[in-house]
Amino acid sequence: MNAIMGDSVASPLVWAITIVVTVGALFVDLVVIARRPHEPTMGEVSRHLAFFIGLAVLFGGALWLFAEPHALSSAPGPEFFAGWLTEYSLSIDNLFIFIIIMANFSVPRQYQQTALMIGIVLALVMRGIFIVIGAAAINEFSWVFYLFGAFLLWTAVKLAREGRNDDDDEEYEENRLVRFAERHLPATTEWNGTKLFSRENGKRLITPMFLVVLTLGTTDLLFALDSIPAIYGLTQDPYLVFTANVFALMGLRQLYFLIGGLLQRLIYLSYGLAVLLGFIGVKLVLHALHENELPFINGGEPVEWAPDIPIWLSLVIIVGTLAVTAVVSLLVSRNMSQAEIEERTISLGEPDEG
Template sequence: MLDISGVTWAVTIGLIVLLLAVDLVAAGVRPHRVGFREATAWSVFYVLVAVGFGVWFALAYGGEFGTEYFAGYIVEKSLSVDNLFVFVIIMTTFAVPEEHQHKVLTFGIVLALVMRAIFIALGATLLSLFSFMFLLFGLLLIFTAVQLFRHRDEDPDVEDNVMVKAARRVLPVTDEYVDGKLVTKVDGRRMVTPLLVVLIAIGSIDLLFALDSIPAVFGVTDEAYIVFAANAFALLGLRALFFLVKGLLDRLVYLSTGLALILAFIGVKLILHWAHVDIDERVPEIPTPLSLGVIIAVLAVVTVASLVKTRNDPSAKAHPGSLRAHRPGDRDQPT
């Protein structure tokens, strides 16, 4: 059992808040188009911070917990790449100006962190009280994996998002982005800008991703601190990674298939853990080092296979996948 002091929790949360504050200040003070060199520098910085934290954590609490952190971080990082696909779709659908994309992403990450912190607390509490939650989480991940694989060649319909449709129905929305503002006045009438609708879209999409990613990382470790740290450090680098790889995402044609395999694998791992605890201790469990190896191997294979596929077939295009099929005419319905 991992014993994390209140001071360690406070310092970790303080570090995350500090890094988020830097992002918010950078986005708010100087809105600009983020170039390749800047995105690369920020991406490397966040990866080094995450790795540095993992090294410190392993030295302070042992190699087993360190391995769990790195496995959780890789799981969350790989799932966050699927987030990027959806972010690209949202930015394109709502025609967000490049100088405001930095701000949108940073606010979106803050919303995701808050929601995931709530899910982590809830998930940790449920797992500590009811061991059968491992079975439910495992079944949820397997169901998600099957749905993602079935609809791996589809894009989620952002316009059909319940929150987006409700916002457009209830709120008066301007036609134009107004200097990055969320609320403005037009002819004396207070209105919201499309930027607020974009934030609502990203926040609601992140909520759906949290429903998958939190059970997935709990399949690697049942320590709430490791789950929180892995999620936080994976999400912190998401903003910079968006600008770094958004032009390359279309080439990862097998990523959804790989993520479906990873989710299914972790789902089986959770079910075996439940059976080991509640049914018979002779039921084998999948050790964390093996999980880490499988996850890395799947990601490596799908990445190489994707690059080979797009090199041989330039017309092939990646999709983030969807958890449900789109009905004919969905995009034509009024919003």
């Protein structure tokens, strides 16, 4: 646990309060949705989304004003905002996949809130696990930044290639685990509200909601593999990593209903994310060189010419990249038909097969 709480901006008590509040908020949300499954109104989602974004801004502002620099974070406030914006942009990319999954399984609109909420909980669990693993690895092995950097550079190249492949007309394909469940588990095609199981003639069957949740869970695992190395390239403080992820995922459900159509018009999001991940990948490699301990690189000594990119520059590049991506996407997509946008969204948002 020292790798998680030691030298952090947050004390063990603050960690405990944060986790309890997060779990409590998720539990209340799940209970409220489970009692009354419905398609939320625009007013409802607008209020909730404004609340979560406002809360994130207040939290980051408090860190900026009051949190002291420490061993794992030289600037807690700016690092939180850089991490939150990066995770938020990656989470918006997740929404493309959620839209496709909902359409693929024909999830009724009144049940989509529940499916999305479960997906968000699974995403937090997955990212929580990777945060712990990442913090432990960084604490023990400084060379892990080479691996993180190389992985992000590979992901950036992959995203850029997907963005360039505009003529890709492949349709969404379920991953192997979901196909296995469909073929080997007794199932029904009838929805039983938001329940994962139902009984017919005394036999226990999985419902379509079970398959939706399974698909969201496996997809969340793939997204966690990208997001956690990316944010560790901006801050090494596990508390900032955790809270940035929490605030990025909170409100994602409301964003899905509020601007689902607008999200499809972010046609160059893959390019924007490729630039962000590529930048953070380079930042990680430079940091690894700056802290180098590998004997076959510079004789095991730090590479003096390798600079550590300051967090203020990272924040400027992140905000600038997201702004340019959004503006150019909306301007270009304004002259595209809805069919062209949907076709492009599917081709750019297709997840890897697990």
